Amino acid sequence: KTVAIVGCPFRGGQPKLGVDKGPIHLVEAGLVDQLKELGWNVKFDGHHQFEEISAADDPPIGKLKNPRLVSKVCESVAKVVGGHAENGELPLTLGGDHSLAMGTISGTLKAHPDACVVWIDAHADINTAETTDSGNIHGMPVSFLIGIGEKVSEFAWVKPALKTNRIVYIGLRDIDAGEKRILRENNIKAFSMHHVDKYGIGKVVEMALDHVNPNRDLPIHLSFDVDALDPSVAPSTGTPVRGGLSFREGHYICEAIWETGLLAALDIMEVNPSLADGEGVAQTVAVGCSLARSALGETLL
Numbered sequence: 507k508t509v510a511i512v513g514c515p516f517r518g519g520q521p522k523l524g525v526d527k528g529p530i531h532l533v534e535a536g537l538v539d540q541l542k543e544l545g546w547n548v549k550f551d552g553h554h555q556f557e558e559i560s561a562a563d564d565p566p567i568g569k570l571k572n573p574r575l576v577s578k579v580c581e582s583v584a585k586v587v588g589g590h591a592e593n594g595e596l597p598l599t600l601g602g603d604h605s606l607a608m609g610t611i612s613g614t615l616k617a618h619p620d621a622c623v624v625w626i627d628a629h630a631d632i633n634t635a636e637t638t639d640s641g642n643i644h645g646m647p648v649s650f651l652i653g654i655g656e657k658v659s660e661f662a663w664v665k666p667a668l669k670t671n672r673i674v675y676i677g678l679r680d681i682d683a684g685e686k687r688i689l690r691e692n693n694i695k696a697f698s699m700h701h702v703d704k705y706g707i708g709k710v711v712e713m714a715l716d717h718v719n720p721n722r723d724l725p726i727h728l729s730f731d732v733d734a735l736d737p738s739v740a741p742s743t744g745t746p747v748r749g750g751l752s753f754r755e756g757h758y759i760c761e762a763i764w765e766t767g768l769l770a771a772l773d774i775m776e777v778n779p780s781l782a783d784g785e786g787v788a789q790t791v792a793v794g795c796s797l798a799r800s801a802l803g804e805t806l807l
């Protein structure tokens with residue numbers, strides 16, 4: 507089996523510097539060799555170089571910031587991820603901010619139209635152009651993927667290919683009012699940290715998969731935003747929120763998804779190596795690598 511690492515040094519979906527350095531830190535922590543150790547044939551053709559669009563050429567559209575840049579980058583990522591998936595490889599996208607998931611999931615759905623999405627995050631990332639307060643597009647990718655909200659012509663390439671019953675969230679705890687309404691109105695299944703506390707992570711993952719993959723026969727795209735983890739576990743990330751997943755809960759999710767044998771694509775997003783102190787950065791990068799390993803077959807026994 508081949509895993510294709512797609513390094514995406516991109517920060518245009520959010521304002522903090524440094525998240526574009528996530529991929530290089532993850533690779534330099536030894537991720538390629540770690541995956542080879544697990545028996546994977548690893549394809550890594552270097553980090554993608556995204557063409558810049560100057561701020562002067564990319565004024566906000568409504569509230570949306572860097573819209574043309576985000577759109578262009580995500581469109582190219584969709585082609586790359588879709589290409590790897592169509593080659594029968596497993597694309598492992600390293601972010602970079604979570605707006606990239608507009609590209610990765612579009613790519614996966616092109617190769618696997620019946621794929622379901624397991625979205626691990628403190629946030630729902632489902633704001634539309636109308637509901638966003640920040641205008642940061644890393645808070646919006648899911649709305650484009652399911653095709654809700656006013657159309658933004660720059661994003662016309664994003665097909666509404668994700669059905670609302672094919673996505674499930676785990677780890678939510680910082681949702682905007684508009685997003686709560688969208689989740690409710692679209693009957694989108696979401697397991698917050700309340701549910702994790704109430705049922706335990708094992709039951710939550712089972713219920714999540716029962717919802718999006720009842721017969722365990724659909725390919726799974728796992729999109730993991732490291733801010734789903736508690737900030738004590740992954741401090742170096744742009745939008746940390748207290749009360750998150752423990753180290754083990756995060757890794758359990760990845761192990762359980764691997765156990766299904768249905769993993770088709772993986773995103774490890776929002777590692778920003780420029781925010782915490784040295785120890786916190788090393789810890790966050792190491793957890794990004796270990797989550798990837800767990801999702802790709804590393805077991806404890």
Ligand SMILES: N[C@@H](CC/C=C/[B-](O)(O)O)C(=O)O
Pocket residue numbers: 603604605627628629630631633638639640641642644645646680681682731733745776
């Ligand atoms: N909901 C907030 C936060 C978005 C967080 C995005 B992240 O999950 O990708 O970190 C916003 O819309 O700005």
Ligand SMILES: [Mn+2]
Pocket residue numbers: 510511512551586
């Ligand atoms: Mn490539």
Ligand SMILES: [Mn+2]
Pocket residue numbers: 604627629631644731
């Ligand atoms: Mn996110």
Ligand SMILES: [Mn+2]
Pocket residue numbers: 627628629731733734745
């Ligand atoms: Mn998040």
